[in-house]
Amino acid sequence: MTSTPSRAPVPTEGTRARLLDAALDLFTHCGFAGTSLQMIADQLSVTKAAVYHHFKTRDEILAAVVRPALDDVREVIEAASAQRTATARAERMLTGWVDLALKHRALITLLQTDPAVKPHLKDEQNAAILLEQPRELLASHLTGPTRQVNGQVALLGIVMAASTPELRELDDETLRELLLDVGRKILGLRRPRTA
Template identity: 35%
Template structure:
C-alpha cells in the first residue's frame, strides 16, 4: 500500500512543534535533527527537506518575535520623551514575553541563542534598538542595572513554573503593574 504524503506545510509545522518541545527538554545544543525527525516520525531527510540546519529551525521559531521587536522599536522611537519610549518598550516586552510564553521558556537563558541572534544583523539591530530604548542615550550604572533587573524579571515571570497557573491576561496585567512600580522607584522625583 502506498503511503499518502502529507502536505509540506503540515510536516513543516510538525517539525517546528517537535523542535520546540525538544529544545524545551534538551536545549538547542542538546537537540539534534535526528531527534526532531524521530519525534515527528519521519526520516531525517524529511526534516532536511523542510530546514537545512537546526539553526534554520531556531530562526524560523524566533523570527516572528524579532519582527515584533523591530516594530516595537519603530513605534517607541516615534514617541516624544525618553521616559515615554522606555514605557512603550517595557509594555511591549511584557506583551511579547506573555504572548510567547512557550518560546520564552525555551530560549531565555539558552547559551546557544545569544550568539545566533547576534550573528544575524536584523536580529542584532532589533536587540540593540530595544536596549537603547530601555536605557536611554547616556545611561548611568543604576539605570543599566534597573533595566536588566526589570527585563530579567519579565522573562523570569513568563517562564516560571510557579506562575504557570496564572492566566496570560492576569500575568500581563500584573507584570505591567509591577514594572510600573519599579520604574517609579527608579525615578522617585516623578
C-alpha cells in the same frame, strides 16, 4: 512477514510551522544538542527527508525558531520609537516587551537554560542591538545611573518572570497585569488612564 507502517505524506502547507513548533518543544525538553533531525521527524510522524526538504541542519531550524521573536522585537522597537515623548516611548516599550515575553515564553526558556544555543545564534543579525534598544527605550525618561540600572532590571526581570516555571500557573492576562505593574514601579511610570 510484518511490514513496518509507512508514514503518511505531510502536505507542505503548514508543515514548516508544525516542524518549528515540534523543534522548539524538543529543544526545550531535550536540549538543542540533544535533539536530532530524526527526533523532529519522529515527533511529526514524517520522514527525515521531509525535514530536510525545509531545513538542512539544526542550526537552520534554530535560526528559524528565533527569527519571528526577533522580528517581533523590531516591531515593538519601531512602535515605541514612534511615540512623541520619552514617557510614552517607555510605556509603549514596556507593554510591548511584556507581551513579547508572554508570547515567546518557550523560546525564552530555551535561550536562558540551554548554553548550547548561544554559540549557534552568533550569526543572527543585530541580536545584541535588539536587547540594547529596548533597554534604552524603557528608561529614556530617566537620568544618571538610574537609567541604566532600572532599564536593565525591567528588561531582564520581565523576561525572567515570564518564563519562570513557578509562574506558569498564572493565566497570561493576570501575569501580564502584574508584570506591567512591576515594570511601571521599576521605571517610575504611572498607569495610563483608560478611555
